[in-house]
Amino acid sequence: MRLIFAGTPDVAVPSLRVLAASDHDIATVVTRPDAPIGRRRVLTPSPVAAAAEELGLPVLKTARLDEAATARLATTDAELGVIVAYGGLVREPLLSMPEHGWINLHFSLLPRWRGAAPVQHALIAGDEETGASVFRLVAELDAGDVFEERRYAVPARATAGEVLNDLAGLGAELLRDVVAAIEGGRAVAIPQAGAATFAPKLTEPDGAVDWNEPADRVAGRIRGVTPEPGAHTTVAGIRIKLLDAEVPEGEVLLKPGEIAGHGRDILIGTATQSISVSKVQPAGRPVMSSGDWWRGVRSSQVRAGT
Template identity: 55%
Template sequence: MPLRIVFAGSPAAAVPSLRALIGSDHEVVAVVTREDAPLGRKRILTPTPVADVAQAAGIRVLKANRITPLTDEIAALDADLGVIVAYGGLIREPLLSTPRLGWINLHFSLLPRWRGAAPVQRALIAGDRMTGAAVFQLVPELDAGPVYATVSQSIGAHETAGHLLERLSVSGAKVLVNVVNDLRDGMASAAEQVGEPTLAPKLELADGLLDWTSPAAELDARLRGTTPEPGAFALLADGERLKVLDATIARGDAGLPPGEFELRAGRLLVGTATEPLHLVTVHPAGKRAMPAADWWRGRK
């Protein structure tokens, strides 16, 4: 028989999973998502991407920034399984045991590596070559439950956190539905996590700071790991904060002292501890995004 599912999720990364469950043999009886948030320059209250999809499908939507107060409402749904994908809040007892089969979580890393809120970003910043997604049984400890299934993917040399998360959200959704099917059929088997855990705490604004005394490879990894959020930036000598939207390692170019800018053949380079970085697109404070070379010419 199809399972009755409560789905909890909020951002765009959770949408492929919700769509896959809606399109499956199972019944999504309710969706829990975070409350509408003010977005854009006009700060207009906007539903989460998950809320939009659920409402369009005619599914009951429960909006809350904390899921625990909804325990009684969720219990009344008589769900077989809870599924959580990037909801943005913790599930604790007694809600954890409320659905008959408990809760499963799609997490965007190969557990136990990168437990926490920002696994994709932390993997990129650390320079990982491989990552993936894992479906595991939720337990009280953070991202520590036994794993039902994983999918592994290589990280592209120029891939940002935004692009990688979008890719993993699609491949992970397929794995998630397979696990739900196995739980329905009584065929699911989960294995305890093996290896030393690493943590992936939520990124702060300071995580995007580009320190030109670092090697170019580390700066490139930090830029890609903090794009699009919270964004990479440099602090210039006069105190100006410069957002860096796109850059590449200038392999083969002559070096520059760390932090020194130079225009070469129409390209703006900045020195690091190793090779220079070629700044492609920047966003100066109070201005629009622009080619880095144009910004430098105007600044001089």
């Protein structure tokens, strides 16, 4: 089949590569425009744009699938549209333009966690299982019938970035199978069942850690907002980014925000037991072992959040 592929970040690249390696013809790759990256704000192509250029595929860079983009895509005679984390809405008449419509690879087990940040919200909520779903794109947010899904057990200390990386590979294989089923006339989509939950995009304040919450919720938030927007607290007035978290075996009681060295790691108190953190990044400094950072603080009186 002739495909339109729409995607932008790193997690969409495995899907693009898998489809490009198949017998299908990718007529156009749609992605967001180049964005300023780094301290020097250098305009940089999206990961999908860079991969498409490497693969020799035509690229349409657009922030919105407006009339101009729709007119250009109409010339491709595509039979199916495929979207993976593009970052924009597909509306009519583009939604109905390909013969087989559009399908979307989404990183959750729908209808749980519809929205822009499903993996992040799953970890914040303490979900022990998530997955990937391929569904038919409709006007309502992530509400279309589901073709197939794959389940994924969340590792104990995994961050949202690590889980997304795993799901990107798992989802690419799932997407390939669904596209093949659609081509062969074997695809069956089933309506979503159960109560929907929603996963809006996270912002910088979502990364602030409240040490008065229970340990499992604190650890889930830290892991869920890592690497973006990033978990953070303050210690002696200095902002500290926390890069991982785990609730260790064996109850260690510290007051909320109280910090204690624990080998190469540190323990931080919550409303229940303490959590373990192994990597931190003080403002203006590189990532380091939390134990090394804490030994440099040289004070047992300071607490996280102060």
